[in-house]
Amino acid sequence: MTKQDPVLAPSGRRPTILDVAAACGVSPATVSNVLAEKRHISAETRALVLAKVQELKYVASATARGLRMNRTWSIGVVVGDIANPFSPEVVGGVEEALWERKNNLILCNTGFRSERKIAYIQSLIDKHVDGLILVTQTLTVKEASAFDIKRLPPLVTINRVSEAIPSDHVTVDNEQGVTDLMNHLFALGHKRIAFVKGLTSSTSAAARHKAYRAAMKHQGLLVDHELTIQGDYTIESGAIAGRRLVEMSSPPTAIVAANDMMAIGVLGALRDKGISVPEDVSVAGFDDVSISSHPLINLTTIEQPKYETGTTAARLLLERIEGGPAEPPRVVMLTANLKIRGTTGRARPATRRKLIPQ
Template sequence: MPTMKDIAKLAGVSTSTVSHVINKTRFVSDEIAEKVNAAAKQLNYAPSALARSLKMNRTKTIGMLVTTSTNPFFGEVVKGVERSCYHQGYNLILCNTEGDSERMRASIDTLLQKRVDGLMLMCTTLEGEHLDEFERYPDIPVVVMDWGPMVNGSDKILDNSFRGGYMATQHLIDCGHQRIGCITGPLNQHQAKSRYEGYQKALSDAGLQQHPEWVVESNFECEGGFAAMNQLMEGDSLPSALFVSNDMMAMGAINAAAELQISVPEQISIIGYDDIRIAQFMTPSLTTIHQPKYRLGKAAVEALLAKLQNPESAPQIIQLEPTLIERKSVKVLR
């Protein structure tokens, strides 16, 4: 396997000059750089990533922990993370926690032992947990992407879930609906609770009565939306519209309504949350609240790299704002 010494000999320069050309650590004239690069190509030289990481104290690798879910929302966020890492010259190691705190801790240990330069956490079912593991690695920057455990001193990327919940409910009100129900996510999770509180505030501001029998707590998955819709159908009365706290549950709710021969939006209107890609291809296409998923991933990478450049900087909170996407699942009442 060729070394820098071999390149130096072939190019007729010093080993340190070869190092400066390959690692771009000091200016070298174009003529000499050309000689070195030609020699490296002739010898099929490949620089050692391990050697470089030991010398630079950087591995150019970022670790990310995410809860496994059928929800494509997470896949779309990871796509933003991966593409941003690629453009910045970083590699990404992705670990699934499966919603298990022990597995998450084991994954964190593994990533830290592999000397990743930083970590991103997006672990829904472990939200709010405190992690002592990071106290052993105080120099490793951490970015928490809203759905994540508590890490002191970490940067946080948040979506304004309260505003999104308010916006979704207000749209139903603007379309003439007054009898509005809600399928929430698990209310022990920050985003589910915030979206539900946004729904409550919009009803309150409009002077509309809240009906507890039209509120069902579920699990952010299709099956949960399906079961929640069936539960609502068993009640004495139905709302004219539903705010469903994510698109996956909205898909399940629409499927349950179809099986019960309840027409959406003619008999019940539905608005979702997230704007996953498949939402536009549902029948009817889903009116929803758009989360900037790609930007969420990109912002997390940028925050982490900024922390690597300036480790002493104060923790920052970056909040991304939701927007309304109107499609065909909400009926305008005349």
């Protein structure tokens, strides 16, 4: 038998690396090195092996390769709320970066429930995923105590810093974004500005609220605690906040929500009350989810580069997996951009308005 003679696997049997090696007259290790793109293989041997792989229709066993390299080529992505349009855009970026490197994505949605988050992460650990990405999720000390930390794979967090485990982190410049938005409202003459806060567990929500307070103080304006309403990043909480704010004896002339979904809830509440936006009250959000630019909403907001956030997080994680844990945790802060649309306008005197009875 010469090296050129085709060696076919017995009928009905999937060709193995041994069949390819026999067809080429080389060792299985040489075939493995060619498929792994090792540099020390000669061009002639590489061409021969690749030709026989194609001829025999050989497909490498992912399981065997994984055992050999201690890899599964799977990444767990844990999101807080898949219904929020922010999440799919970020996950789309993660998926694209993983696809480029032939990695699989396992998606888990926790609904911001701690027990579900713990169960999903434990399941991903048991599946031996190569790494984890937490999207708008943190990992508290109490939650981390439920795992064997030594088994936890490399981790990257998006928008919320993990308080339990140091990890790479991708976020947007929350403070600069809110500062730019507040300066836009100040330029329109607004002084009585309300703020709807995000989840109490969110570090990004805390940064946005901090920037709101700092901007008000910088203008020499009173930070009225009645104008700060706790929300939870949902449309419903935005609607509740909107109703409370416009029913005040001295309502705000502008309302800033810590995310677009709450801002959309505010818009709905104002419409129900017969209040015009932006003629009576200006409204703004944060994130610039896809629906915010729709002509029926046309929301002024801060654009967070969601797709880029996802690709950046995935690449950081793959670098960590392939390079090891020697490098200290990295933080990547992306630029936030003000998007001025139709829900903000010049301030009107903050007077009691006639509301439509509910």
